[in-house]
Amino acid sequence: MPGRYTLWIALLSALAAVCFTALGATFLLPQLASKQAAPVSVSLASLTVSLPPPPVPNAARPAAPKRVAWQDDGQPIDAEQAFGQAIAKLESGQAGEALSLLQDITHKQPDFLPARPVYRELLAAAEVGVPDEKRLRELAEESRIRLASEKAVPPEGSVPNAVLQLPDSHRHLLVTDLQRARLYVFENQGGKLKLLRHHYAAMGKNGAGKEARGDNRTPIGVYHITGWLRDENLPEMYGSGAWPTNYPNPWDVFKRRTGHGIWLHGVPRDTESRAPRSSEGCVTMANDDLLSLKPYIELGDTPVVLSNELQWVTPEAQQQEREEFVERIESWRRRWSARDTEAYLAFYGPGFTVSGMNLQEFTAHKKRVNAGKKFIEVKLSDISLYRYPGGDAPLLLAEFTMDYRSDNFRQHSRKQQFWKQDAEGVWKIFREENL
Numbered sequence: 001m002p003g004r005y006t007l008w009i010a011l012l013s014a015l016a017a018v019c020f021t022a023l024g025a026t027f028l029l030p031q032l033a034s035k036q037a038a039p040v041s042v043s044l045a046s047l048t049v050s051l052p053p054p055p056v057p058n059a060a061r062p063a064a065p066k067r068v069a070w071q072d073d074g075q076p077i078d079a080e081q082a083f084g085q086a087i088a089k090l091e092s093g094q095a096g097e098a099l100s101l102l103q104d105i106t107h108k109q110p111d112f113l114p115a116r117p118v119y120r121e122l123l124a125a126a127e128v129g130v131p132d133e134k135r136l137r138e139l140a141e142e143s144r145i146r147l148a149s150e151k152a153v154p155p156e157g158s159v160p161n162a163v164l165q166l167p168d169s170h171r172h173l174l175v176t177d178l179q180r181a182r183l184y185v186f187e188n189q190g191g192k193l194k195l196l197r198h199h200y201a202a203m204g205k206n207g208a209g210k211e212a213r214g215d216n217r218t219p220i221g222v223y224h225i226t227g228w229l230r231d232e233n234l235p236e237m238y239g240s241g242a243w244p245t246n247y248p249n250p251w252d253v254f255k256r257r258t259g260h261g262i263w264l265h266g267v268p269r270d271t272e273s274r275a276p277r278s279s280e281g282c283v284t285m286a287n288d289d290l291l292s293l294k295p296y297i298e299l300g301d302t303p304v305v306l307s308n309e310l311q312w313v314t315p316e317a318q319q320q321e322r323e324e325f326v327e328r329i330e331s332w333r334r335r336w337s338a339r340d341t342e343a344y345l346a347f348y349g350p351g352f353t354v355s356g357m358n359l360q361e362f363t364a365h366k367k368r369v370n371a372g373k374k375f376i377e378v379k380l381s382d383i384s385l386y387r388y389p390g391g392d393a394p395l396l397l398a399e400f401t402m403d404y405r406s407d408n409f410r411q412h413s414r415k416q417q418f419w420k421q422d423a424e425g426v427w428k429i430f431r432e433e434n435l
Contacts, residue, residue, distance in 0.1 A: 072107065079105050079112035083147055086115070090140035095130045098122060113200070114146035117273055145276035149181040149200050158312040159193045160184070162222075162305050164322040164385035164396075166191065172296040173303050174225075174264075176201055176283055177310040178208040178218060181276040183285060185296050192315065196296070199289040201264075202274045204281040208308040209390060210247070213259035216280050219247050220390030222397060223304045225297050229263070239266020240287035243297065245304055250416060250433040251388075251397075254353075264304070266290040307389040325385050328419070328427055329398055337378045341370045349420070349428030374407040388418070395420050396427070399435075 082105050089098035102119035105112055118139060125131045131139070154160075160175045166188045173186040173193065183201035186193040203218040204210070210219040223245040231241045242265035248257050259281065266287040267274050274284050283306070296302065328347075335344040345363055352359040370376070380400045388395040396419040404411045418431040 077104060077108045079109035079115065080147070080151075083112070083115050083143065086118075087140050087143045087147070090136045090143065093133050093136055095122065095126075095136060098136075099126060112150075114143065114150050117275075118143050118146070142275045142277075145181050146200070148179075149276075152177060152180040152182045153198070154184075154195065154312040157314065159186075159315055159318075160305065160307070161311040161313045161318065162307050162387050162389050163193065164318060164325060164387060166193070166303070166384055167382040169382050170301060170303060170384065171298065172196075173305070174293070174296070175305045175307065175310065176203075178203050178220070178306060178308045179310070183283070183289075185293065187296075197292065199285060199292075200273055201283050201285040201289075202276050202278055203283055204279050205277045207277060208306070210259060210262070210281055211257050215259070218279070218281050218283060218306060219252065219257075219262055220306055220308050221247075221249060221251060222386050222388060223247055223249055223262075223306065225264075225299055225302050225304060227299055228294075228297075229265075234265075236268050238263075239268060239284075240290055241266060242282075243290075243293065250435065251418065251431075254431060254433075264290065264293070303384070305386070305389065309389055321387075322385060325396060325398070325419075325427075326383070329380065329383070329400075329417070332429070333378050333380055337376050339370050339373060339376055341367055344370075347429050349422050349430040352428070352430045352432075354432040355434075377405045379403040391420075393420055 082101050086098045086101040086105070089095075089101065099119070099122050102115050102122060105115040106119045109115075121139065122131075125135075130136075162175065163173065166173060168188065168190065170188055173188060175184045175186065176182070177184070181200055181202055182198055184198040185196045187196050204216045206216040208218050208220050210217040225243045226246050227244050229238075229242040229244065231239070234242060242263040244261070244263050247260065247262035261282075263282045265282055265284055267284055269287070273286050278284070332344065332347045335347070345366060348359055348362070350359060352362065354362055357365065380402055382399075382401045384397075384399040386397040386399075388397045398417045398419070400415060400417075402411075402413050402415050404413075414435040416431075416433040416435060417429050419427045420430055422428050
């Protein structure tokens with residue numbers, strides 16, 4: 001009998017040792033480990049527990065911005081002013097203060113759209129730490145652009161300076177202000193533009209002015225929508241679909257710009273909007289905004305102006321420039337129709353090129369052709385006139401349908417003419433394209 005009790009006592013002692021060891025590993029060892037970097041060994045009865053050294057804390061990592069429990073103090077807030085203060089906090093590296101301001105804005109003024117994506121990103125960053133100073137400055141820049149976009153409402157009755165004239169065949173027009181991340185939709189009412197709607201739109205991560213494939217820039221110029229790509233045929237990053245453009249257009253080809261696949265498209269469904277500079281060169285927008293464009297786009301026809309220098313002017317302010325441009329084109333047409341070859345050729349500048357010919361070759365060709373004609377009749381229709389954006393010098397573009405008829409030849413074509421000023425300030429044609 002005494003031997004049986006001794007056995008039970010031994011078993012209970014061993015069990016207690018194991019339990020005590022587990023409790024020590026759970027509660028005591030972390031405290032011991034925090035006091036030394038060497039491995040910690042604890043011997044209990046016949047058991048030995050060895051622990052690895054604790055991780056060395058990252059002393060360079062900044063503390064996360066303090067999350068404040070939001071409480072409505074009942075006081076109204078000027079969302080735009082508070083957003084400006086948040087931008088200043090981001091620029092100075094005060095992430096916590098910026099987060100607090102953005103939190104206040106999004107709760108009190110949920111319809112103030114510029115603050116929402118910035119608040120969400122900073123809030124997500126607070127879960128794992130603080131963005132570095134470079135990212136805070138980038139967020140500040142994005143915030144400024146979002147605010148500028150929200151405020152970029154043109155004066156009543158004003159028109160974009162890039163568009164001088166549209167024919168009735170172009171029922172609508174899209175204009176994107178790349179600097180302010182804003183897309184505008186216009187209706188053409190008998191040659192007069194009426195603003196129908198506008199919304200936020202982002203561009204390439206490296207800004208505007210595409211030159212080469214892979215440069216992550218958005219083109220500057222005048223383009224047309226060429227098709228519609230459905231949601232189900234695209235990766236999720238394109239959102240609800242995409243409107244491809246005709247980049248590179250004939251002007252881009254002449255300037256030897258490369259790349260392709262410049263679209264207007266949506267964003268992933270878990271994203272409200274992308275940063276102002278975030279795409280690989282496309283123009284991106286919220287999916288609802290993308291789909292809202294459908295009633296206004298006619299494939300192959302609707303012009304899309306992508307500008308980095310958009311200004312708003314009254315129709316009266318650009319009337320004289322439009323009339324002078326129309327008269328230049330009409331004078332060119334009349335001289336050609338009259339077979340006044342010398343006067344006709346005087347409209348072309350010294351740097352003119354067309355179809356592989358320079359001005360000297362073109363002059364010889366036209367003199368030879370016109371001399372063999374008994375009559376020439378040139379008619380122009382559907383004339384669009386643009387102040388072409390993005391040029392090193394002022395550049396005007398005329399697009400029109402041309403009907404040419406002579407005693408031995410007829411042609412119906414769509415043509416582009418690029419005009420710029422020569423050394424004396426006289427507007428000359430320096431590039432022609434058949435579309």
